[in-house]
Amino acid sequence: MRELAVQALSSVERGYDLLAPKFDHTPFRTPDVVLDATAAALRPLGPFGQALDVCCGTGASMRILRPLCQGRITGVDFSAGMLAQAGRAHPDAEWVQADVRALPFADGFDLAVSFGALGHFLPAERPALFAGVHRALRPGGLFAFPIGAPPPIASGMYWALLGFDLAMRVRNAVWRPPFVMYYGTCPLHAVRDDLTAAGFAVTTVPLTALGLREDGSPRCRLVLARRT
Structure with a gap:
């Protein structure tokens, strides 16, 4: 708890630098079940050539990208600590430190993926992020990432996430540097609009392996944004 408190009071970059050595043993790493569901949805669309993992962290996605891709795999992140862990775990990939907003x-x-990173960008920053991914892809290239459905308003999860976002807003109003991490700022309809504005043709597929909500809709969808 002490370490998490120190990280939360740091910048996003510094916080992840501090977290990097233990990141793969925390709940913050993308679960394998999400990676596997994404791989299953992408497999019929491949094989792909070269791939880019946007906000790659410690490189968890390499496990699914290797079988899907025939060319070089590159991970990009702005945390030197996370990239150092990724480089040690996957020395056959290329790791680039950069701000993904540029x-x-x-x-x-041919393929770009991202897992669990959208909450680190304010809505006003998404256009630059998506424009950069669009520019990085070849014509016809695909940008794919899972996005969860909002929990029902009557659920405990809804109020827990709302409370977390409110706490982060208070923290960022009174403490510098800011730590941007919000769960309620990237609903599917807004993300779709921003992707379309960046020049993508957007579809989604349900990741049914991750379960269904009470109304029968999927808990999670894979966004497929193709550079036209």
Whole structure:
């Protein structure tokens, strides 16, 4: 708890640098079940050539990208600590430190993925992020990422996430540097609009392996944004 408190009172970059050595043993790492469901949805659309993991962290997605891709796999993140862990675990991939709101790539990738990172960007920052991914992809390239359905308002999870977001807003109002991490700022309809504005053709597929809500709708969808 002490370590998490120190990380939460740091910047996003510094916080992840501190968390990096233990990140793969925390609940913050993308669960394997989410990675496997994503791989199953992408497999019929491949094989792909070169791939980019946006906000790659410690490189958890390498396990599913290797079988899907025939070319180079690159991870990009702005935390040097996370990239150091990724490089040790996956020395055969390429790791680039950069701010993903200004990605340093152009027309080089057939597939881009991202897992659990959208909450680190304010809504006003998403257009730059998506424009950079669009620029990094070759024409016809695919940007894929899972996005969860909002929990029902009567559920405990809804109020827990709302409470977390409110606590983060208070923290960022009174403490510097800010730590941007919100769960309620990236609903599917807003993300779809931003992707479309960036030049993507957007569809979604349900990740039914991750379960259904009480109304029968999927708990999670895979967004498929193709550079047109």
